Amino acid sequence: MTTSDPRETRAPDEREATLMKALRDTVEGAKGGSVHYAASLAAIDGPGLQTRSDLAALPVLRKSDLIALQEQQPPFGGVATNDAAAMTRLFLSPGPIAEPQTGDTPDAWRFSRALRAVGIGSGDIVHNCFSYHVTPAGFMMDGAARVLGAAVFPGGIGNTSTQAEAMRHFGATAYAGTPDYLKAILEAADEEQMPITTVKKALVSGGPLFPALREWYVARGIRVQQAYGTADVGLIAYETEAMEGLIVDEDVIVEILRPGTGDPVAEGEVGEVVVTTFDPVYPMIRFATGDLSKVMPGHCPTGRTNMRLAGWMGRADQTTKVKGMFVHPEQVARVAKAHDLGKVRLEVTETEGRDSMILLCEGQGDAAAVAETLNRECRLRGEVRFTGEEPLPNDGKVIDDKRAL
DSSP: OOOOOGGGGSOHHHHHHHHHHHHHHHHHHHHHHOHHHHHHTTTOOGGGOOSGGGGGGSOOEEHHHHHHHHHHSTTTTTOSSOSSTTEEEEEEETTTEEEEEESSOTTTTOTHHHHHHTTOOTTOEEEEOSOOSSSSHHHHHHHHHHHTTOEEEEOOSSOHHHHHHHHHHHTOOEEEEOTTHHHHHHHHHHHTTOOOOOOOEEEEOSSOOOHHHHHHHHHTTOEEEEEEEETTTEEEEEEOTTOSSEEEOTTOEEEEEOTTSSOBOOTTOOEEEEEEOOOSSSOOSSEEEEEEEOEESSOOTTSOOSOEEOOOOOBSOOOEEETTEEEOHHHHHHHHHHTTOOSEEEEEEEETTEEEEEEEESBOOOHHHHHHHHHHHHSSOOEEEEOBTOOOOSSOOSEEEOOOO
16 A cells, blocks of 8 residues: 555544544634635634534635635635735636645645655656646646655646657656646657656546546556646545545545535535635635535545545536526525425426426425525526436536537
8 A cells, every 4th residue: 555644544533533623723713814714704613613514504615706706805815814925836727716835845735645645756757747837736746746755857738749858868757747648748759669668657637537548558557546636725635556436635624515505415425526725824615626526435445544536527517598597506506495405406408499497306395386486596487396206316417408509
């Protein structure tokens, strides 16, 4: 098992107690030092946060909210506890969303855990093909690799022929980048009749690792594992040699919530990945990633005991336009909450140029009353149908747009 951190194999109760203490400290620090959190968490009793279920009292911070906050109060929307001090690099990701690197640790985003899981360490030469320009991805991997004692070639993106030349020249043993770009480099080297054989390990992120692509790498003797993270919160989860789901990082709280709400889904149900981090300068408290996943039962065969995610399963932001009006998952969620419904799904269809929508609800209920709330909430009329004993699909969809593009 490629781990040297005993926290990865500790008892779940011990981990949970540590995370909840970090949550309490972070909430209290954010309330005292952040303009945004001082307002949004004003009614929250930080010391009273004792169990994971208490998280439901905290508001969810969505990416769209963060963009709006930063537009109103640049650069960080009042979220940072100090917008000037303790920031070493500044980045601007698509959105646009500003992100700081805080403190002086090179592994500020905690990706060393994912690199170590694929076997990268002292003596390795990591060819890093994440961008060092504008966004933080390149620095995320660079700093993490150096913490592990590996040397880094900062390849960045593009210039495939030069990348192949550098990979050969330095004898790179490992790769970090998007799943498909390593294949492009290796094929370019093959075309030059100078194949690269030194690369044996790869950590990939930022795109899908399809089974056929993984098999291509394995056939060349390359072990490839995935990492899941964002510029906002850093590492969220990572793959191990068991390749059975993604293990949640030790320094975050991950929840799976019903899209458009702050409510956790039932165990094994698909929902939105929501992450809490504990950076005292730039805390992300219940940050909604917009990604769908679900929790896998049991523990990793490697002995790691943290929660496992099933991987990326789609996007939670299913906002669509019906009859010229935007309909958001949050609106559908409010309809469900008003009538104490369980799982619901708004299907949008089109017939001869006319949009229509139907709200499917599990179980039984008053369809007419729900339809009235749907009309009031969305300012659109729609049919309501209860499915009885037939469950809705477990795919995380709150709005299912079935119209032909």
